[in-house]
Amino acid sequence: MKNLTKLLIASALFAGGNTFAQSKNAVVDNIVKEETDNSQLEKLGQELLDGIGPRLVGTPEFDKAGKWALDKYKSWGITARQEKWGEWRGWERGISHIDMVYPRIKSLEGTQLAWSPGMKKAVTAEIIILPELADSTAFQKWLPAVKGKFVMISMSQPTGRPDDNWKEFALSGSIDKMKAARTAQTDAWRKRITNTGLTTRTLPVALEKAGAAGILTSNWSAGFGVDKIFAAYTKVVPTVDIALEDYGMLYRLNENGVKPKITIQTESKELGVVPTFNIVGEIKGKEKPNEYVMLSAHFDSWDGGTGATDNGTGTLTMMEAMRILKKVYPNPKRTILVGHWSSEEQGLNGSRAFVEDHPEIVGNLQALFNQDNGTGRVVNIGGQGFAKAGDFISRWLEAVPDTIRHQIKTSFPGAPGGGGSDFASFVAVGAPGFSLSSNSWSYGNYTWHTNRDTYDKIVFDDLRSNAILTAILVYMASEDPAKLPLDKIELPVNSRTGQPGKWPEQVKANRHGGLD
The missing domain is CATH 3.50.30.30 (Glucose Oxidase; domain 1)
Known part of the structure; x- marks a missing residue:
């Protein structure tokens, strides 16, 4: 009788686990299918980059783009808000x-x-x-x-x-x-x-x-x-x-x-002091609403071109991933947030302000995924110095189709990023922010902060891959029964100073830009 009882329990556990596996695969399959059959990336890119253009902080175009993003999220049934965090020198480029x-x-x-x-x-x-x-x-x-x-x-x-x-x-x-x-x-x-x-x-x-x-x-x-x-x-x-x-x-x-x-x-015209803001979108978690998984990309750009690959592509990737998640995974275990940061180009100011203003989110973050270096498909993910990051991210990556996963090199536990993009604002306070680093497409020479950073430089096949990858990583991080530990590695000795390595320090946001 005892053996029969054990057998029934084992069968039930197997059936439950199999149901979860089937459910997980179904969501992943639907993510891939939605992006493959119904991608909105080209349409979003044309509206944002051709229609609105560059998004220099403090300009009317940045404000217009923020309203556009709010309207898009509303049309997808996603709650989104504009969070004012500072003020900036207002300026408008003319003829x-x-x-x-x-x-x-x-x-x-x-x-x-x-x-x-x-x-x-x-x-x-x-x-x-x-x-x-x-x-x-x-x-x-x-x-x-x-x-x-x-x-x-x-x-x-x-x-x-x-x-x-x-x-x-x-x-x-x-x-x-x-x-x-x-x-x-x-x-x-x-x-x-x-x-x-x-x-x-x-x-x-x-x-x-x-x-x-x-x-x-x-x-x-x-x-x-x-x-x-x-x-x-x-x-x-x-x-x-x-x-x-x-x-x-x-x-x-x-x-x-x-x-x-x-x-x-x-x-050009001076417009006085104008508010600056982040756009934050949310899909509320059902089981653990006070734990968070975040998508991240800066929304602002320089304005020599239209900011297509810096960081229009990161913006489009995160918006598209949110759209897909809302459609195929509307009831996440943890709350899913997306942050579209302003004034990254002047020193990560929008994300630094968010970190300062939202300790309740930062302190309960399962993972943040940031994309910000061009149009290319993601090829590198590092652990940012978190000792256990590799155990979790590797597990999450197992759900990603091999055609995407096999291109990605991982480095765990890696080293903490001290700057470069908005994930670093979170890493500096010990929160698990990870960079989805893409291949080059001559980014450094041809589109990074240049007069040629325009829509025609986008490689949409790579963006589709990135949207699928991001959506799956966010889904897996949301569903994971365990919370990613925040243990930090011991950093190696600095070869220049001979001193032990130090974790990056938090830097305060500049909330009054260009007004000196």
Whole structure:
């Protein structure tokens, strides 16, 4: 009789476990099927990136994108809210015209830098190049020469071809010669800046105070036709990045005795102090509503392009994963949250503010999955220094289709990330934030913070893979009977200092950006 009882209990346990396995497989299968047959990624991308565009914090486009995201979540039956956490310098990019008018007419490729002041009317003026000067005293004597002129403060690159193009076609002597010349020129230009007694940050301000008509830069990104577009430091006159090809032409004309004239008109507007916010979406947990699994991606971007791969792709991945989860897994065990962070580009400020403002969530976090480095499929996941992360993430990955899983390299327990993206805001306070790191697609040169970061650079097959992966990881983390332990590894000795390694320290959010 006892043996029969044991057999019945064992059968019941087996049946229960088998039911869970079947249920788990059914949800995973439905995740894959929904994304394969009914993906919304292209539509979401077109609406966000083409229709609204870049999402520089403090701009009307960022505000418009936030409202769009709230409407999308509402249409999917997902509760979402706008969480104000600070305020920012409001700014709106207007129409820009940048033209060479002497010695010939040519429209120039260029971009007014973010938060650069606008102009009441077009200004036509000669160009002057920052010269080689012996020291800061010589610089001060030269400074009055800039009055009424556009000042070039970037080096003119010796080549507009990326290095891989040289490697493919050039003779070895030619590429070695080019690299040597570029290194020498770069060192000389760095010394030219240093001898002013200023930095690349303070030099434009000094030129502005001396009466310059505007500042011209060229921040080449080492690819064909690609420049990095960041922020201006001037407050009165415009700062404009000129693409390498046109910048080099203006520079050469000037050096060869022709004094080119250009006309610039930038119509940007200051909008005063505006609120900044995160978007947080939620699918409430049924069994453990006060434990959380999070999806994470920053919502803001620079605005040289449309922020497609930094971080439109991460945003689309997380929105699509939430849409799928709501449809095929509407009653999760743990509460599922998605965080769309603002002002990541100025120092992870949105996620840092969330960590400060929501200790009740951070302290009960099962896992956070963040994606933020381009259009590529996820190929690396690390344990961020949590001793037991590998046991859990490896188990969760077992449910992922092999076509996706086999491409992913894992490193456990790994080391804690101290910055780079929003997962680090959570890691710094000992919460399990993990980066879903993707392959390159020439991200560093061609789309990261550039004027070419646009919709056409997205590889949607890779995004579909990432949406499936994220949804499955979130589902598995939600269902896991166990809570991921937060034990940290002992970090190795720092080879530079000889001191024991230290866990990254929490950094407070800047809640008043650009208002100094």
